[in-house]
Amino acid sequence: MSEHLERDLAAVLPPEGLVTDPDVLDAHRHDQADWAPAGRPRMLVRPGSTAEVQAVLRVATAHRVPVVARGAGSGLSGGANAVEGCILLSLAQMNRILEIDRRALLAVVQPGVINGALKAAAAEQGLWYAPDPASWEFSTLGGNLATNAGGLCCVKYGVTGDAALGLEVVLADGSVVRTGGRTVKNVAGYDLTRLFVGSEGTLGIITEATLRLRPRPPKATTLLASFPSLVGAGVAVMDIMAGLRPSLLELMDRTTVRAVEAARPMGLDGEAAALLLARSDAGGEQGVEECARMAAVCEAAGATFVAQSADEAEGELLLGARRFAFPALEKLGTTLLDDVGVPLSRIAELLAAVERIAAQRGVLIGTFGHAGDGNMHPTLVFDRNDPDAVTRAQAAFEDILHVVGALGGTLTGEHGVGLLKRPFLAAQLGPGTMRLHHTLKAAMDPLGLLNPGKLL
Amino acid sequence: MSEHLERDLAAVLPPEGLVTDPDVLDAHRHDQADWAPAGRPRMLVRPGSTAEVQAVLRVATAHRVPVVARGAGSGLSGGANAVEGCILLSLAQMNRILEIDRRALLAVVQPGVINGALKAAAAEQGLWYAPDPASWEFSTLGGNLATNAGGLCCVKYGVTGDAALGLEVVLADGSVVRTGGRTVKNVAGYDLTRLFVGSEGTLGIITEATLRLRPRPPKATTLLASFPSLVGAGVAVMDIMAGLRPSLLELMDRTTVRAVEAARPMGLDGEAAALLLARSDAGGEQGVEECARMAAVCEAAGATFVAQSADEAEGELLLGARRFAFPALEKLGTTLLDDVGVPLSRIAELLAAVERIAAQRGVLIGTFGHAGDGNMHPTLVFDRNDPDAVTRAQAAFEDILHVVGALGGTLTGEHGVGLLKRPFLAAQLGPGTMRLHHTLKAAMDPLGLLNPGKLL
Numbered sequence: 001m002s003e004h005l006e007r008d009l010a011a012v013l014p015p016e017g018l019v020t021d022p023d024v025l026d027a028h029r030h031d032q033a034d035w036a037p038a039g040r041p042r043m044l045v046r047p048g049s050t051a052e053v054q055a056v057l058r059v060a061t062a063h064r065v066p067v068v069a070r071g072a073g074s075g076l077s078g079g080a081n082a083v084e085g086c087i088l089l090s091l092a093q094m095n096r097i098l099e100i101d102r103r104a105l106l107a108v109v110q111p112g113v114i115n116g117a118l119k120a121a122a123a124e125q126g127l128w129y130a131p132d133p134a135s136w137e138f139s140t141l142g143g144n145l146a147t148n149a150g151g152l153c154c155v156k157y158g159v160t161g162d163a164a165l166g167l168e169v170v171l172a173d174g175s176v177v178r179t180g181g182r183t184v185k186n187v188a189g190y191d192l193t194r195l196f197v198g199s200e201g202t203l204g205i206i207t208e209a210t211l212r213l214r215p216r217p218p219k220a221t222t223l224l225a226s227f228p229s230l231v232g233a234g235v236a237v238m239d240i241m242a243g244l245r246p247s248l249l250e251l252m253d254r255t256t257v258r259a260v261e262a263a264r265p266m267g268l269d270g271e272a273a274a275l276l277l278a279r280s281d282a283g284g285e286q287g288v289e290e291c292a293r294m295a296a297v298c299e300a301a302g303a304t305f306v307a308q309s310a311d312e313a314e315g316e317l318l319l320g321a322r323r324f325a326f327p328a329l330e331k332l333g334t335t336l337l338d339d340v341g342v343p344l345s346r347i348a349e350l351l352a353a354v355e356r357i358a359a360q361r362g363v364l365i366g367t368f369g370h371a372g373d374g375n376m377h378p379t380l381v382f383d384r385n386d387p388d389a390v391t392r393a394q395a396a397f398e399d400i401l402h403v404v405g406a407l408g409g410t411l412t413g414e415h416g417v418g419l420l421k422r423p424f425l426a427a428q429l430g431p432g433t434m435r436l437h438h439t440l441k442a443a444m445d446p447l448g449l450l451n452p453g454k455l456l
Numbered sequence: 457m458s459e460h461l462e463r464d465l466a467a468v469l470p471p472e473g474l475v476t477d478p479d480v481l482d483a484h485r486h487d488q489a490d491w492a493p494a495g496r497p498r499m500l501v502r503p504g505s506t507a508e509v510q511a512v513l514r515v516a517t518a519h520r521v522p523v524v525a526r527g528a529g530s531g532l533s534g535g536a537n538a539v540e541g542c543i544l545l546s547l548a549q550m551n552r553i554l555e556i557d558r559r560a561l562l563a564v565v566q567p568g569v570i571n572g573a574l575k576a577a578a579a580e581q582g583l584w585y586a587p588d589p590a591s592w593e594f595s596t597l598g599g600n601l602a603t604n605a606g607g608l609c610c611v612k613y614g615v616t617g618d619a620a621l622g623l624e625v626v627l628a629d630g631s632v633v634r635t636g637g638r639t640v641k642n643v644a645g646y647d648l649t650r651l652f653v654g655s656e657g658t659l660g661i662i663t664e665a666t667l668r669l670r671p672r673p674p675k676a677t678t679l680l681a682s683f684p685s686l687v688g689a690g691v692a693v694m695d696i697m698a699g700l701r702p703s704l705l706e707l708m709d710r711t712t713v714r715a716v717e718a719a720r721p722m723g724l725d726g727e728a729a730a731l732l733l734a735r736s737d738a739g740g741e742q743g744v745e746e747c748a749r750m751a752a753v754c755e756a757a758g759a760t761f762v763a764q765s766a767d768e769a770e771g772e773l774l775l776g777a778r779r780f781a782f783p784a785l786e787k788l789g790t791t792l793l794d795d796v797g798v799p800l801s802r803i804a805e806l807l808a809a810v811e812r813i814a815a816q817r818g819v820l821i822g823t824f825g826h827a828g829d830g831n832m833h834p835t836l837v838f839d840r841n842d843p844d845a846v847t848r849a850q851a852a853f854e855d856i857l858h859v860v861g862a863l864g865g866t867l868t869g870e871h872g873v874g875l876l877k878r879p880f881l882a883a884q885l886g887p888g889t890m891r892l893h894h895t896l897k898a899a900m901d902p903l904g905l906l907n908p909g910k911l912l
């Protein structure tokens with residue numbers, strides 16, 4: 001049967017578009033979620049066009065073989081992991097920026113374009129592609145769309161879905177649909193764009209996207225504030241968001257700060273319960289003033305140290321420390337990077353609960369993330385060769401998700417459900433909403449061939 | 457059969473929740489789209505709770521009777537018009553603001569809450585509910601969500617859907633689902649919130665919404681610019697959007713300006729091809745400076761008159777003229793208010809085409825709208841008692857939609873498809889995307905009871 005499948009795929013793809021080399025397959029089985037299982041793919045296909053994606057899906061449908069789409073494999077939930085016996089469909093070859101329309105403020109791209117490549121191309125036109133997941137230098141726009149990726153600038157400029165004006169999508173049966181268009185506002189029919197964004201390859205395969213560009217914001221002024229208590233940091237986040245418009249509002253807890261300092265000493269306050277890093281891109285004097293107002297809010301909330309800088313190099317240095325949070329924690333052991341969201345008012349409670357869980361379970365947990373959106377990344381550090389440590393880490397991971405549920409939060413803010421969060425989704429959504437998910441999945445992919453066992 | 461239906465509805469509703477008085481029914485048959493046909497409803501129900509909405513839908517399902525949901529009836533596409541023999545389901549009684557969480561920056565509301573009531577309640581907490589359709593003083597939030605209503609502030613702050621964090625929705629079979637939640641970022645499952653937003657009551661009935669609040673922006677500085685050519689105005693809009701972040705960017709063409717001046721003389725330039733009205737809410741000196749930069753862009757694009765004011769009363773006066781555009785055109789005859797969107801780069805072409813169509817068809821057309829989003833409202837004025845004039849207006853209306861299609865635009869930017877745009881939807885979406893719409897509709901409402909014949 002595999003031979004027939006291979007023959008039929010070979011008939012619709014160029015020679016370099018069909019790969020069966022076991023080493024290459026093995027290198028493409030996994031995304032970056034170490035904990036999530038991955039099956040063995042039957043083959044890897046690398047279509048170069050929408051028509052080839054259609055052809056692959058028609059063959060897959062004829063053979064009833066599952067298809068798992070992938071971009072750069074930088075996902076953090078196992079969403080792009082191979083399913084046993086699947087066709088892995090890499091969009092990496094479809095990596096052309098088809099159009100940048102400077103006057104309409106949009107770009108049309110293929111899904112394999114790297115986020116940073118679009119940023120660079122937009123910048124050449126004096127424009128800005130806003131969404132900035134931590135992986136922006138290597139993740140693809142198709143993957144960003146499939147997971148509705150977030151990032152640091154979301155707090156002011158929204159997530160990937162907010163930049164998606166329209167999509168071209170190949171459905172399970174190989175047919176093509178176009179959603180949305182080239183306008184900012186559009187209510188002609190259902191919002192299918194948003195239905196595909198974040199659907200993790202389970203409803204269709206994005207083969208083209210029309211993305212919104214923006215004017216480049218003015219240079220940012222940066223603020224660093226050090227808090228002796230988690231509650232104080234949480235109050236500062238709420239009060240900043242209630243009155244101002246930071247272009248970035250990030251938090252690092254003590255464990256994270258110490259990990260960063262241990263790897264790259266730069267004088268961050270390792271005694272603080274939490275550091276806040278904030279930016280204003282209001283521009284010029286207004287940016288300095290907005291930063292000063294954020295500083296005053298921090299001081300009123302009990303910050304013991306507050307420093308502000310309009311110097312770009314200094315700002316980038318501080319931002320670099322925040323971006324280094326995860327790599328620094330990775331140096332301490334095996335990591336499990338979590339991704340949870342809570343209402344803005346519950347951040348301090350979340351942080352305190354994570355500290356408590358870390359102590360109770362005997363697991364090192366560093367928490368950092370996008371405080372202004374209530375989206376945090378508790379990162380569990382353990383020794384993967386110590387079975388007891390692994391068990392305790394697993395228990396702590398589940399404890400955190402329970403706390404998030406109790407706080408009215410979400411089990412994933414920007415990384416997606418994938419495999420890692422799938423066992424917990426039903427508890428958050430409830431039976432009615434889960435049923436509706438299955439209704440939509442069954443209607444759009446009746447044979448269940450698109451990334452089966454992910455998300456749902 | 458009607459008697460059995462009435463008996464079964466009476467069993468699940470309080471006496472005041474079931475209305476069969478022909479005069480009341482007649483008063484509720486229509487929204488504000490004069491041109492769209494309306495059937496005669498069998499009865500009007502006014503549920504007071506989600507449980508009562510569920511009970512009504514269970515009865516409707518048992519009797520196979522269509523259900524048309526409505527809020528204030530201020531829609532502009534016939535989306536809430538009665539279908540012959542339907543149950544009209546008014547959400548107007550479900551008008552409580554259930555919660556304003558100042559610290560989490562959100563409100564939980566029932567669908568019958570008036571947009572302006574939420575704005576006022578948010579303001580009491582020092583916060584802001586941004587979405588501002590022209591109908592904000594009398595339209596309901598449920599209706600705003602069902603149509604994904606836009607407004608003037610969208611250009612900076614997004615449309616209604618951008619403020620929707622979560623929904624409670626009753627499906628056709630009477631079951632309840634909850635979508636989204638209380639967090640800003642959330643990728644746990646499909647984006648069902650956005651699927652229901654803008655679905656015009658065809659997929660489910662929104663019974664509760666969790667809406668995002670924001671800090672109140674600083675006081676705005678206002679700019680008025682007068683252009684001798686449409687092309688100049690179009691260039692100014694593009695150049696402003698490519699470099700700055702106006703909190704409002706509206707346009708009125710000559711016909712509109714003259715109608716406003718005729719009804720309320722205030723010295724607007726009736727010789728100009730178009731006026732632009734722009735605002736910056738960057739705050740303080742920065743707002744004044746951003747407005748000055750917009751003024752410079754207008755001058756470079758050929759504006760013959762540019763005036764800027766940081767005085768709030770003066771700004772409101774100018775804004776009042778823009779808000780008076782439609783009422784002023786209504787004074788000239790019967791109106792057909794259209795709602796189309798084009799890519800930002802095509803605004804001047806759209807305006808020129810509308811002028812040409814007006815001349816060719818012999819129809820007065822005033823165009824105004826949200827230029828910064830490419831979302832314009834060509835408004836046809838004619839004598840409804842003159843059959844020839846009606847025919848010419850109808851032809852002009854269709855001409856405009858064809859032009860919009862040719863410009864890569866959308867046949868509705870913020871008013872919805874309803875009945876008015878339904879005949880034209882397939883041409884814009886194409887057969888594959890239409891088929892997917894029907895697939896979703898059939899999966900979620902297999903008996904086709906929810907607002908049948910609207911949108912699709």
